[in-house]
Amino acid sequence: MLRTEALRSNRRRQNAPIPKIAFLAGWVALLAIIPVIYILIRALAGDTELWQRIIQTRLIKLLSNTMLLVLTVTAGTTLLGVSMAWLTERTDVPGRKIFRWLLALPLAIPPYIGAIVHLALLRPRGGLLSQWMEGINLPSIHLPNPTGFWGAAFVLIIFSFPYVFLLSGAAFRSENASYYESARMLGRTPWQTFWQVTIPAIRPGITAGALLVSLDILSEYGTVALLRFETFSSAIFVQLAGRYDRSAASILSGVLILLALIILYGEFRTQGRAQFTQIGSHWRPATLIHLGKQRKWGFLALFFTVLVSFIIPMGLLLFWSTQGILDNQTFTGMQIGSRGLASFIFNSVWSSGLAAFLAVLFSIPIAIYVVRHPGKVSRLFSRLSQVGYAIPGVVVALSLVMLVNRFLPFLYATPLVVVMAYVVRYIPQAVRSSESAMRQLSPNLEEASRLLKRNAIQTFIQVNLPLILPGLLTGSALVFLSSLKELPATLLLRPAGYETLAVRVWIWSEEGFYFQAAPAALLLVFISIIPLYFLLRREAIFKQ
């Protein structure tokens, strides 16, 4: 049956004229990949001598540093995420319903804020933790060095694991009890069943999650810069602050993009396979494993993870904020030029909001085209529009600075360029939500509407839009959340007087003014919790 359907759609494609929506979708795909193409051209056009010098001096170290961090963090998030999901979904550990929420909340804390807290606590001698230990006359234990590779890996793991936690939680939830029972009846031990039945069933979901995490780590700037572990993203920043020439930065960006595109390609390939965990009509939830005496260890593992990834950072931010707000001098220190905290909040919210709206708007033609006219071209367009996943913020910024200044000088140094960067970078999230929303819609509805003499636009507005709206809102919440937390592109592209919460948190804490930075950081987290709450409510594991 599948084959005849494929044949039919094939024949239709050959005869039918190119649908109008294809042109719109093509424009979106083009807009999404221009920055990448521009940087790649700039990189290739770089001086051979410069290439040689970069290869000799920086490239090997950057490649090994970056790959080491990506691999370690991906492995760490997978391990932590899957075990947390297993504990809350499959065992009778106490308090697991509340833990499901608490474990997802670190998504509201950008890793660089986590890194600030981590550094403030763990600095040798100057750190809060060592001061406190001295204060109560504890024999000074040798604390691990908070900076460098292990510091960066630790911070990135504890603030990125929720992605994997949510995905594997959903996979654990949807796995059918009957598989597990069959395996047990065939004589497998619980441990064998876990490896031979459960893990293969949840693997595609986890692989996709892990690959997205690794793309995130590739583009992470704040954490690695603060903890002084040099990767491509931070090295590009260093180049931008060096000699009066952007070629070296372009070359490093080109190499970084190639690296990211390879990972993104892998992610595209696993995506198609990620769908064999489906909840059929015979689905029953798997029975819980009784941990017995081990329950307290399970509870402690969950509690410790929440403590480190949410309670401690929030606690410290709250403490600093009260100190900052109580101290009048610090409070007046929150004024930059003639702008204050209110302007930072306003900028953060409106630019992220506009980016969310535009990203979703642009994602609609892609979604309609790829769902209603499946084929090689539409799939290509859909994937091109998702290339943003692979462009780190610093690279988006670099290419937009050069492109806009050259071709759209009137837009240069306006906040709209910042919004453009958010759209290019995060439109993939909107494309994926819109596509999956469109897929759930039967084409019969549109055909009926067309029979009733509605044109394509009327049909879309009156029939499709109301039905895919929840999906579109999911996409916009995702883009909003990501844009709110975005740091490197905002830092580079912001016009004078345009400061967002993320930028303020960064500049203040880079100079060590934690009391000023904390209220802005706290506000950033609180505002992030609103779209995050909306997104989490739709997650499988939070539905009863």
Added chain:
Amino acid sequence: MFQKLLPVFVALTLISSGCAGTTSQPDPISFNENGNILSGKLIVYSGRSELLIQPVIAAFQEKYPQLEVLLKSGSNSQLANTLLEEKTNPQADVFITTEVFTAHALSREGIFQPYEPTGYQNLPDAFKADDASWVGLTQRMRVIMYNKDLVSQDELPASMFDLSDPKLKGQIAAAGSTNASMQAQIASMIQLVGQEQTEAWLTGLLENEVTFFGSHSDVRKAVGAGEFELGLVNHYYYYLQLAEGSHVGIIYPDQAPGEMGIISNATTAAIIQGSSNLSAARAFIDFLVSAEGQKIFAEGNYEYPLLTGVALHPDLVPTDGLSLAKIELAQVVDHFDATFDMIDMANLP
């Protein structure tokens, strides 16, 4: 649980945004010295640490409440790059640099326009552009600060070159290659002692496992807290740390006869070619070099004011008591390419 907490978050957000104080209120008309109205926006790019420039901007803002000062602060050289990029499409009115060489290099590229502020003749010639395209604001010294609890008086290094002594391995903090003061120091040393010796000094620092931070504020706090014995900083960072109550000391290096002397530098300000609010930009430069502006730098930041007649902070050692290195501005600027090559080759973080 979340339905209950959500209103609390929203309320908190609103409260904190409400009491945060908004942008300046439009006040009665503000005039500059010539009686012209100053209004609109003044866009300032500043490579200086924000904390060191905000007080003087706040004071200027108070004088001209109708003017809206928009500050973009960032890394000195990154902003210089931005200005070059914006040459055909200028956005900023004024650029404040942390050191002279950037100003000189940008002036060569035609980024600035000349202006002689009020009291120009009272500023030392050494810190003025030949074509008046930039003007020096304050002077500062490259010094070594130390933690008095960790180092005893007789163990102190006396020269920059002592920092590569293996005895001090792992005990030194400095600012990294993105920091303009550090870049300027390397370029100055190339002129003073030659390329070879400078390179040896730099590799010596790296072999000595010096920790390189992004900013000097980090360095001074780390030395103050006792994370490091020594820190390579500009002199005022020592005084700022001292003012926070830390037990720190200062070394003016290379003072013996025949040694290169202390490396000094100056912060500068310049008006951008194509500035769209020239009268405000000029009034701002006037204010920066006026006795009132210079006093803020001297008292609040412990910098050496360049305007004659403005008193030094009482804790500072006067410049005539120091042996200063003889730096040739134009020569040093020519060494900038070599500096960046050296930074690349040494892989300075």
